[in-house]
Amino acid sequence: MFDITPIGWVRGGRIEAVDDDWATLEATIELDATHFGAESLAGLEDFSHVDVIYVFHEVDAAAIETGARRPRGNLDWPEVGIFAQRARMRPNRLGVTTCELLGVEADRIQVRGLDAIDGTPVIDLKPYMTGFAPRSVVHQPEWAIELMANYWVDDSVQ
Amino acid sequence: MFDITPIGWVRGGRIEAVDDDWATLEATIELDATHFGAESLAGLEDFSHVDVIYVFHEVDAAAIETGARRPRGNLDWPEVGIFAQRARMRPNRLGVTTCELLGVEADRIQVRGLDAIDGTPVIDLKPYMTGFAPRSVVHQPEWAIELMANYWVDDSVQ
Numbered sequence: 001m002f003d004i005t006p007i008g009w010v011r012g013g014r015i016e017a018v019d020d021d022w023a024t025l026e027a028t029i030e031l032d033a034t035h036f037g038a039e040s041l042a043g044l045e046d047f048s049h050v051d052v053i054y055v056f057h058e059v060d061a062a063a064i065e066t067g068a069r070r071p072r073g074n075l076d077w078p079e080v081g082i083f084a085q086r087a088r089m090r091p092n093r094l095g096v097t098t099c100e101l102l103g104v105e106a107d108r109i110q111v112r113g114l115d116a117i118d119g120t121p122v123i124d125l126k127p128y129m130t131g132f133a134p135r136s137v138v139h140q141p142e143w144a145i146e147l148m149a150n151y152w153v154d155d156s157v158q
Numbered sequence: 159m160f161d162i163t164p165i166g167w168v169r170g171g172r173i174e175a176v177d178d179d180w181a182t183l184e185a186t187i188e189l190d191a192t193h194f195g196a197e198s199l200a201g202l203e204d205f206s207h208v209d210v211i212y213v214f215h216e217v218d219a220a221a222i223e224t225g226a227r228r229p230r231g232n233l234d235w236p237e238v239g240i241f242a243q244r245a246r247m248r249p250n251r252l253g254v255t256t257c258e259l260l261g262v263e264a265d266r267i268q269v270r271g272l273d274a275i276d277g278t279p280v281i282d283l284k285p286y287m288t289g290f291a292p293r294s295v296v297h298q299p300e301w302a303i304e305l306m307a308n309y310w311v312d313d314s315v316q
Contacts, residue, residue, distance in 0.1 A: 002162045039225040043238030046299035067197040080201030083283040094282045125241040131306030141204035148289030
């Protein structure tokens with residue numbers, strides 16, 4: 001077992017976890033000022049994107065899936081293992097999302113398109129480097145494409 | 159604080175942590191059979207890539223950087239904050255890498271290009287979906303491009 005300590009928290013953005021329309025949401029990530037400061041983020045502003053690693057802290061332990069389930073309970077999609085989907089009721093309850101970095105100010109950063117609610121504990125931030133993108137041809141099943149169709153969409157631009 | 163439990167371990171691949179040449183390395187990720195089985199991975203084989211979230215377990219707590227440092231100690235590169243680089247001596251010691259998925263067999267998967275050594279605790283697996291790639295133009299500083307130049311390179315193909 002490993003003890004993981006939040007390095008900061010999501011402030012603002014959405015209050016409630018919903019499935020879709022995260023694209024234009026903006027939020028702040030505020031570092032834990034007792035351990036980190038502006039120097040911990042020095043140079044991050046030279047990157048356009050940041051990987052945010054966080055905990056789906058509102059998922060109850062009893063709800064965690066270890067086997068297979070249909071994503072979003074959608075009967076049109078197959079039962080797939082919890083490690084073959086990105087659902088939040090997963091072992092260790094970890095989320096990883098690449099967001100647009102809007103700005104860095106002292107010990108806080110502003111991001112767009114973070115699919116985590118207000119108050120979410122952030123456990124790591126990494127600059128997005130193109131070298132970490134897939135290094136070979138990507139393919140994915142049809143259900144994953146359908147599931148993502150409205151994930152980032154914003155009603156205001158439809 | 160959150161307790162994180164390994165869902166499995168890296169088997170094979172490299173014994174020693176080195177900086178470069180991870181591209182063609184193949185390794186197995188073996189799930190913890192007391193909690194997970196083939197159903198936890200059902201459908202993963204329909205994806206070409208998987209995000210592996212793991213712990214740099216050999217990094218000593220005393221070595222963890224919370225402020226700024228030069229990546230790899232290279233004097234040609236600027237001092238940047240620990241959250242502006244992907245170095246392993248980071249708070250919570252988490253690594254996140256998108257790997258090529260070579261195969262799934264029961265409760266184990268075969269991957270190529272995982273930059274984690276034999277015995278590394280894996281704490282989550284997520285299928286790579288193109289919808290989670292950056293949704294706007296990417297830019298990064300010159301040092302990050304230089305640093306990645308040999309990261310995936312393999313001597314056998316040079």
